[in-house]
Amino acid sequence: MKNVVGQVVRKADFWQRKFELEDMWDAINSGSHLLLCAPRRVGKTSLMHKILDEPQDNYIPIYIDTESADSQAEFWKKIFNALTEEKFTSSLKNKAQLFADWLKGIKITSISIEGVEFGDGDVLDYKVAFKRLIKDLEQDKKLIIMIDEFAQTIENIIQYQDVQNALSLLKAHRELRQDTEFSQKVTFVYAGSIGLESVVAKIGASKHINDLNSIKVSPLIRAEAQQFVESLFANLSITSTAEVTNYLLDQIDWLIPFYIQLIVQEIKKLYRRAPNLDNSVVDQAINNALDNRNHFESWQSKLKTGLEKDEYLFAKEVLNKISNDTFINSLDINNMASKHKLDENNARENIQSLVYDGYINNNDDSKIYKFNSPILRMWWNKNVAN
Ligand SMILES: Nc1ncnc2c1ncn2[C@@H]1O[C@H](COP(=O)(O)OP(=O)(O)OP(=O)(O)O)[C@@H](O)[C@H]1O
Ligand SMILES: [Mg+2]
Missing domain, CATH: 1.10.8 (Helicase, Ruva Protein; domain 3)
Structure with a gap:
């Protein structure tokens, strides 16, 4: 096992995460679709690669990172490309020959705002096109489609396209998952380094993901x-x-x-x-x-890009205070919220996101928040707060 710092760990470098893998396989075998929940850097992508490298019998896993997609069409393009590219179809050899042949024969002319245009001239909406793509999967096989950085994709679509398209993508996925025939052929596993729950809550779309089976990835015991x-x-x-x-x-x-x-x-x-x-x-x-800025900076930059100005200044002040004093109480949080003109709900949501995203917790006392990681607290204190 090599000492890998930052890159995805695979094969011999992967330190066993027995409980998480068992949780994941149980959920997959029960027919659920999964949401892998864990703050940044906890090991989600490495876990998905473990599933990719060592799948149980009759499952065909595929891993797709959609972080750079900024529109619905770009998201689907990544999914369709991954499923039809040679690297994937050749991996199906001897496992799902019928499906491999079908995928190899598929011609997609374009994927645009209109939908997906096939070589035969059919233009189908993304969801219908996707069903068509997987239609020839062998009866006894199931695809595990692991979509990494899904929440980031949704956030990108909100920012660079519009809320309507983000909602439409979430809805399409929900409908696919609710389709019994489809769900017998496909399991989705969603993951990302920002919390999907908080991103969808902001656009009032929590109901579109409430069917997902959340698998929590915890720190090591x-x-x-x-x-x-x-x-x-x-x-x-x-x-x-x-x-x-x-x-x-x-x-x-x-x-x-x-x-x-x-x-x-x-x-x-x-x-x-x-x-x-x-x-x-x-x-x-x-x-x-702590001098490895690139290992920590995203903790600050993700707040900057994901929050409105007042929200960011509020979150930063809260974290600054915790990094100085090791904790913050609700009274101080309320005072800071008023200072930055955030109403009670907005402030609560912000604190919730900091908890979801792995910055802080109030496990010992519901009114007192602390950093999860003393390492991150020290970094924040040295590089942001002072
Ligand atoms: N099972 C593991 N065995 C050994 N090291 C691991 C394991 N999981 C994670 N790591 C360490 O954590 C780093 C980050 O892992 P990984 O990229 O899988 O996390 P992540 O949760 O996907 O992070 P991000 O939220 O930034 O996408 C790895 O480079 C490695 O140093
Ligand atoms: Mg990752």
């Missing part, structure tokens, strides 16, 4: 994280003690594989120069990790 660290250390020939490993886990606290990999990478750099690992080296490694 302590025992798993400990084994993960030990395994990374062993591979990097770093000698640690139980005390130092525990100290490291205490400092990271929100035990997502990404932060573990990031800090271990910094430890390795220090260890290479002075092969001795104690708590102060861990502190130094964390400090050095």
Whole structure:
């Protein structure tokens, strides 16, 4: 297992996520469509690649990232292209030959605002065209279509096209999922680094996704994280003690594989120069990790692009305060909301999105919010708040 920091992890580099994979396969086998819920960097894309690399029998998985789609037509183009391109059709060899032959024979002339135009001159709306595409899938096979960055796509469509098209896409998907015959052939798995729930709530479209089976991807539990660290250390020939490993886990606290990999990478750099690992080296490694601006900046930039000006300034002030004091209470939140002229509902929604998107939680006391990750808190404090 290599120490991978940032890229999708696959094959031998994937640290087992037994519970999440079992949750996902149970939901898939029960016939549900899935929404993979987890904040940024928790490991959603890697989990989807695990399904892609090691599917159960009779399932045909495909992974599609739709982040760069800014319109409905562009979204569907990505889906149709992925299903008809050689890379996918050749992977069907010996598994679903009939389907592969059918896909290879399909000619799509254009995908535009009008819908999908086939080589035979038929122009069908996206949903009908999509049904036509999968019609020849073998009876005993099921497609798992994993759509990554779906919420970002919806947000792009709202911003660069219009709300109507975003609603129409959400509705089309809902209708496909409600179609029993279709659902026997296809399972959708949606994921993204921003919360789909909060994006659709903003346009009053929660009802279009309330049929999805939400699978929560949590941080590693302590025992798993400990084994993960030990395994990374062993591979990097770093000698640690139980005390130092525990100290490291205490400092990271929100035990997502990404932060573990990031800090271990910094430890390795220090260890290479002075092969001795104690708590102060861990502190130094964390400090050095915070200088990797590109690993953290999206936490701030996504707020900037996803929120209105007043909402952004409010969210930033809330996070600044938590990063200074380690917590914020409801009274301070209300005062900040009035300062930025946000009404109570709007402020509550904003705080909810910060919770959904993995910035903060109020798990210990409903009136007190803290950062999930002390690492992110330190970064925010150093680079945004001060
Ligand atoms: N199962 C895993 N085993 C080892 N490392 C992992 C695992 N999952 C995630 N990571 C670490 O976290 C990083 C991010 O993983 P991934 O891209 O899968 O997360 P994500 O939730 O899709 O992130 P984003 O929200 O930014 O799209 C990886 O580069 C790797 O360092
Ligand atoms: Mg991802």
